[in-house]
């Protein structure tokens with residue numbers, strides 16, 4: 001007999017775990033499926049050397065339990081991957097979450113049975129369960145991207161992807177290592193790999209902007225002060241566009257209203273403070289190209305000061321706008337290129353042609369390697385959803401529905417896919433925020449929706465096409481008021497060959513959270529609600 005649950009959750013990362021806790025609170029039956037061997041999602045998979053969060057520890061934590069946030073002690077301003085994973089393990093144990101999770105189980109297909117108003121979830125092994133609701137907690141950056149490079153399978157050495165780093169030790173000492181990619185994963189891992197490897201070759205196609213993280217042991221007084229009013233701390237962060245950094249808010253003034261000296265001092269102050277706050281030095285950096293150029297020039301000057309070889313400094317200096325690709329945070333990234341064992345390979349001017357048994361061949365020559373590390377990122381936001389064969393009403397595949405790019409209402413629901421929720425989905429603030437806050441908001445909203453459906457004897461909830469069309473327009477209009485869509489970022493899907501270019505996340509957390517609350521208060525306006533055994537009860 002096929003097992004049946006009220007809710008199936010796909011993914012036991014940070015989002016799936018909190019959602020599981022909420023669904024249990026509602027008294028619903030639930031099964032979570034997780035492809036990994038344990039909980040943690042991003043933090044389970046991304047074990048590469050130097051992996052660390054770029055959101056401050058005091059903010060990158062759950063807020064659903066006051067006891068939990070009081071008892072956990074963070075040790076560093078920006079937590080390492082192992083520390084976050086042990087935090088997640090603590091949460092899993094504390095709330096006894098493991099018993100509802102099936103690990104090492106990847107969902108291959110989800111199919112909606114319209115007459116029964118039930119989803120069937122099929123695992124890769126072919127097992128099936130049935131559920132009324134499916135909650136996709138598959139993450140935004142979980143579908144690893146390994147570019148198709150000729151000859152990859154011929155390489156005689158070891159190959160790793162930062163997002164699929166082995167759980168056992170990886171020995172790099174005495175080896176010639178090549179890292180392809182200089183986004184956040186490359187920027188974090190390169191300084192650490194450089195210390196271990198005999199020779200490190202960094203294959204850079206686009207130079208990234210990276211700012212000093214300013215990591216340090218967490219100030220005990222600060223931790224105590226935050227804990228004394230964690231609710232207030234959370235509320236202040238939730239009122240920020242990025243759902244964070246309220247302790248160091250963006251400056252509301254224009255860069256053009258200050259003198260050159262004041263501008264430089266403002267940039268320098270934020271550079272020294274560490275973290276991503278340089279982008280908030282003035283209010284026009286992300287909306288006005290001339291303002292953006294001033295911030296970008298400041299960082300390029302820093303690169304020239306740090307990197308001794310002027311040719312290397314020039315290659316490391318990004319040309320695109322600052323911030324329109326996700327800004328990176330680092331510990332000693334630019335300094336690493338002063339080491340004699342580190343070599344920057346410019347694959348923009350001399351592209352990678354093929355991987356050979358002995359290494360990487362660019363149009364300028366061969367690089368002999370023992371290890372290749374792909375720090376080449378992810379098929380972001382839609383990848384984790386579309387790698388599952390999701391079929392809604394009438395057997396419509398989500399892949400077909402989204403052939404011209406993702407279309408959701410609030411980043412939570414898709415027309416034609418009743419009772420399926422996409423946590424931190426495209427069309428929601430997600431990756432432009434502290435994910436912990438966006439996840440909390442989605443757990444709360446979905447939990448409220450499930451309760452409303454149960455209280456009102458409603459068997460199906462489905463985003464309307466009208467509401468979705470208007471929402472997609474809104475997301476694009478908001479993006480077009482910023483500089484975000486102006487470079488080839490993964491926010492746009494531009495890192496994946498053939499992927500439709502659509503700016504996927506929505507800028508601005510507070511307005512979004514307000515809209516979601518209003519939709520809920522208005523009996524889920526924009527969704528069609530179908531009462532049990534009846535035709536649609538409400539179509540808005």
Ligand code: N01
Nearest residue numbers: 052053054147181182183184185186205206326375376377
């Ligand atoms: O991936 P990316 P990532 N040949 O897509 C290059 C989060 N994150 O894993 O820019 C040569 O940013 C590509 O070059 P280009 C964070 O949100 C957070 O680093 O396409 N190069 C680029 O340099 C982040 O933004 C944390 O020209 C190729 C790199 O690979 C997101 O994850 C840590 C190539 C990919 O950069 C993704 O970061 C890590 C090719 N064929 C990640 N294909 C923290 O919390 C791709 N590249 C700190």
